[in-house]
Amino acid sequence: MSKKNISTMAILLIPIGIAINVVGGQIALVLKLPIFIDVIGTILVGALCGPFFGGITGLATNLILGITAPTWIPYAIVNIAIGVVAGLCAKKGWFSTIKGAIITSVLIWLITQITANPVTVLVYGGITGSGSSFITSFLLATGQGLWSSVISTALITETVDKFVSVFIVFAILKSIPKRTIAKFPLGEDYLKA
Amino acid sequence: MKKGFITKLYPLTKAMFVGCMLIIGLVSDWRVGYLVVLPLCLLFAIIDGVAKPFIIKVFGALVVFVVFIFAFKIFLDKSASPIVFQYAFITIRQQGILDALNQTSILTILASAIILFFETTDVEEFMISLQQINMSHMISYVILSTLQMIPEMFKKSKIIMQAQQARGIETEGNLWLRTKAFFPSLGPLIISSIADLEERAITLEVRGFSADVKKTSYKEINKTPYDRTIFWSLIAATAAYIGWRIFTWLF
Amino acid sequence: MAILELRDVSFKYQLGKETVLENINLSIEKGEFVACIGRNGAGKTTLCSIMRGLIPNFQNGTMTGDVFLNGQNMKELSLGEIAQKVGFVFQNPFIQVSGIKKTVFEEIAYGLENLGVPRDEMIERTNAIITQLKIEYLRDKHPMQLSGGQSQRVALASVLVMDPEILIIDEPTSQLDPQGTEEVFETIHILKQRHKTIILVEHKIDLVSEYADRVILIDQKHILLDGPTSEILTDISLLDHGVSLPQVALLALRVEEETGKKLDRIPSVIEDAVIEFSKLV
Numbered sequence: 001m002s003k004k005n006i007s008t009m010a011i012l013l014i015p016i017g018i019a020i021n022v023v024g025g026q027i028a029l030v031l032k033l034p035i036f037i038d039v040i041g042t043i044l045v046g047a048l049c050g051p052f053f054g055g056i057t058g059l060a061t062n063l064i065l066g067i068t069a070p071t072w073i074p075y076a077i078v079n080i081a082i083g084v085v086a087g088l089c090a091k092k093g094w095f096s097t098i099k100g101a102i103i104t105s106v107l108i109w110l111i112t113q114i115t116a117n118p119v120t121v122l123v124y125g126g127i128t129g130s131g132s133s134f135i136t137s138f139l140l141a142t143g144q145g146l147w148s149s150v151i152s153t154a155l156i157t158e159t160v161d162k163f164v165s166v167f168i169v170f171a172i173l174k175s176i177p178k179r180t181i182a183k184f185p186l187g188e189d190y191l192k193a
Numbered sequence: 194m195k196k197g198f199i200t201k202l203y204p205l206t207k208a209m210f211v212g213c214m215l216i217i218g219l220v221s222d223w224r225v226g227y228l229v230v231l232p233l234c235l236l237f238a239i240i241d242g243v244a245k246p247f248i249i250k251v252f253g254a255l256v257v258f259v260v261f262i263f264a265f266k267i268f269l270d271k272s273a274s275p276i277v278f279q280y281a282f283i284t285i286r287q288q289g290i291l292d293a294l295n296q297t298s299i300l301t302i303l304a305s306a307i308i309l310f311f312e313t314t315d316v317e318e319f320m321i322s323l324q325q326i327n328m329s330h331m332i333s334y335v336i337l338s339t340l341q342m343i344p345e346m347f348k349k350s351k352i353i354m355q356a357q358q359a360r361g362i363e364t365e366g367n368l369w370l371r372t373k374a375f376f377p378s379l380g381p382l383i384i385s386s387i388a389d390l391e392e393r394a395i396t397l398e399v400r401g402f403s404a405d406v407k408k409t410s411y412k413e414i415n416k417t418p419y420d421r422t423i424f425w426s427l428i429a430a431t432a433a434y435i436g437w438r439i440f441t442w443l444f
Numbered sequence: 445m446a447i448l449e450l451r452d453v454s455f456k457y458q459l460g461k462e463t464v465l466e467n468i469n470l471s472i473e474k475g476e477f478v479a480c481i482g483r484n485g486a487g488k489t490t491l492c493s494i495m496r497g498l499i500p501n502f503q504n505g506t507m508t509g510d511v512f513l514n515g516q517n518m519k520e521l522s523l524g525e526i527a528q529k530v531g532f533v534f535q536n537p538f539i540q541v542s543g544i545k546k547t548v549f550e551e552i553a554y555g556l557e558n559l560g561v562p563r564d565e566m567i568e569r570t571n572a573i574i575t576q577l578k579i580e581y582l583r584d585k586h587p588m589q590l591s592g593g594q595s596q597r598v599a600l601a602s603v604l605v606m607d608p609e610i611l612i613i614d615e616p617t618s619q620l621d622p623q624g625t626e627e628v629f630e631t632i633h634i635l636k637q638r639h640k641t642i643i644l645v646e647h648k649i650d651l652v653s654e655y656a657d658r659v660i661l662i663d664q665k666h667i668l669l670d671g672p673t674s675e676i677l678t679d680i681s682l683l684d685h686g687v688s689l690p691q692v693a694l695l696a697l698r699v700e701e702e703t704g705k706k707l708d709r710i711p712s713v714i715e716d717a718v719i720e721f722s723k724l725v
Contacts, residue, residue, distance in 0.1 A: 008394045008397065008398065008402070008403065008502075009390055009391070009394050011331050011334070011335060012338075012390050012393055012394055012397070013387070013390060014335050014339075015335055015338040015339040015342050015543075016342065016383075016386045016387065016390070018335075018339045018342075018343075019339060019342040019343045019346045019386075020346070020379070020382075020383055020386075022343050022347075023343065023346045023347050023350050023379075023382070024379055026347060026350075027350055027354070027375065027378055027379060028375065030354070031375060031378075040379070040383075044383070060335060060336070060339070064336065064339055064340070064343075066307060067307075067311050067316070068250065068311075069254055070254060070303050070304050070306075070307035070308060071254045071255060071258055071300050071303060071304050073303060073307075074303075123299065123300070124258060124262060124296070124300070168376060168379070168380075171376070171380070172380065172383055172384065175380070175384055176384060176387055176388075177388065178459065179459055180387060180388055180390070180391060182458070182459060182504060183390075183391060183394075183504075191459075330558075334544060337543075337544040338543045338544050341543055341544060341588075342543070345588075389539055392534070392536055392539045392540075393539055393543070394502070395498060395502070395532070395534070396539060396540045396541070396542070397542070398498070398502065398523070398527065399496075399527060399531070399532045399540075399555075399603060400527065400542060400554055400555040400558055400602065400603075400606075401524055401527040401528065401555050401558035401559045401606065402527075402558055403523040403524060403527070404522070404523060404524025404525075404527055404528070404558050404559055404560070405522060405523075405524055406524060406558075406559060406560035407560050408557055408558060408560055409556075409557050409560050409561060409562060409563055409566065410557055410563070411549075411550055411553045411557060411563065411566060411567070412550075413563065
């Protein structure tokens with residue numbers, strides 16, 4: 001019945017999601033917060049429109065950032081994964097309760113680690129150009145990974161970052177007027193809550 | 194503003210260049226990235242008169258990565274290769290440098306090719322060229338809309354932050370205070386943007402956004418006489434190069 | 445044949461508890477300028493959405509009845525066809541922009557891009573509209589840097605360039621200052637002179653009396669009054685339905701009261717008032 005409406009609303013939400021990602025990151029910088037908070041938009045779109053649109057928002061964010069900072073493009077896979085996971089969690093209704101939000105935060109943190117570390121290893125610190133063993137590089141780099149997280153607070157701040165982002169989205173979802181939220185693909189789930 | 198040769202080329206030709214450079218880079222070592230692609234891109238930038246922004250942007254994009262990766266590789270170099278430099282406890286061996294160069298080569302290619310692309314290509318024209326090969330206009334819309342929205346949202350966020358400051362919400366001070374300042378700055382921005390969405394959707398609909406026809410465009414982009422040649426030469430050269438690499442790897 | 449016809453249309457929003465409109469029957473001929481009046485919340489905007497096909501395609505709810513555009517049932521038209529045939533301009537002046545164009549010219553042409561109009565024709569039609577609506581001075585400006593009145597004029601142009609058969613305008617001046625309002629009605633005046641079929645929702649009753657040929661009143665889920673402007677806008681019962689009368693009508697009624705003399709008819713526009721009052725003197 002209102003299929004067209006739903007996809008147009010989702011398509012219109014993506015630019016907002018991307019802009020929130022970019023501007024959120026900039027605000028965090030201005031406020032000198034030690035975290036990145038640059039995935040709020042991705043999580044929000046995933047929560048309102050599902051894994052497909054969440055993933056697209058993540059991808060598009062990195063591509064658009066890639067116009068001025070192409071060296072970050074390989075991390076697109078992390079952003080995509082976050083969007084997909086957020087969407088899947090939303091489908092399970094986890095953005096409507098505090099307990100669900102906590103589970104979502106953990107899952108998003110997990111998927112970030114799973115996707116980000118290999119990228120860090122492979123693109124930014126693992127493989128040599130002339131083709132030495134994948135496995136060796138990976139093991140070596142995982143050793144590096146553990147090592148660097150021991151000496152820096154990167155791991156801690158990255159965790160806080162993801163929890164805060166999910167809860168910000170949780171709060172936003174509660175603040176959107178009902179008649180507006182109904183128009184998004186997953187909107188009806190939030191009306192029931 | 195006079196348009197340089199590279200700028201006048203059709204966007205998809207230039208995109209093919211970026212693609213080919215990346216593919217070549219993935220199967221080559223540091224020499225291709227540092228000695229071929231980077232200088233080549235710099236040359237093109239000079240030809241089109243965008244050398245200065247090119248250099249600044251590439252430097253900015255690479256400097257952090259390169260420094261860190263070099264530091265890592267050098268520090269972890271346990272090989273017995275010849276020493277290049279020694280001072281106090283710092284030992285720099287050849288292997289470390291080679292590893293670092295190889296590691297950063299693909300990043301260098303990524304940065305040089307993409308920054309060159311966007312210095313010589315208008316995003317709108319790029320989108321039109323993609324639409325001409327049947328990419329959905331919705332993708333084009335998302336990208337162009339985002340590019341207009343980011344500066345707008347940033348301006349609004351500054352206004353909101355100033356208003357918050359005037360109301361006494363601290364944006365300086367300890368970490369907790371600053372974290373508290375974050376949500377009131379971002380929250381209203383997000384919610385008002387979402388509230389607007391429905392009417393924007395209606396506006397687009399009224400302008401025929403959902404019409405299922407091939408879209409036309411007001412902006413005209415033309416192929417130069419060289420585009421065809423360059424496009425196919427790039428494909429041929431890349432294929433040949435990969436072929437050669439496979440050959441030398443097998444035998 | 446009517447250009448737009450609603451037969452027995454009723455609608456209830458998905459989130460609403462009651463129907464908003466019931467058994468609406470309306471027929472509009474080509475070239476008519478119809479004003480739609482009624483108190484806030486009466487259902488005027490819902491009616492606009494139905495006429496524009498936004499209901500049922502874009503709004504969640506239950507609609508019964510049919511809408512016919514030039515004899516064709518709207519349900520059988522594609523979204524693109526509806527977009528081309530029915531133009532729609534609404535209240536918020538600053539939101540009716542594509543968000544991707546940098547000049548007013550391109551903004552106006554956007555609708556034609558979406559309809560796949562060839563470039564030469566696109567340029568010709570856009571230039572023509574700009575000239576007709578007298579907005580040459582806005583041509584190179586950025587669409588996001590216009591005043592309210594200017595934005596609404598561009599919104600009207602952007603929709604008219606698509607050459608719709610009918611134009612629905614929903615309270616275009618409610619968010620504008622007096623100057624903006626004047627600018628918009630200048631444009632509406634040009635449209636009237638070109639005999640465009642227009643449905644205008646407006647609260648500014650004096651402007652309605654000046655421009656509309658026909659007025660319909662919506663209240664209590666139905667069309668309660670439907671007739672020529674001079675008839676409807678002099679009907680005192682309007683006041684019971686949350687709508688005011690034009691100033692000259694109110695004046696005439698007061699004069700009748702004060703002098704005890706009856707006028708031949710209550711005027712709704714100044715020209716008629718002059719005639720009637722002259723008879724008294």
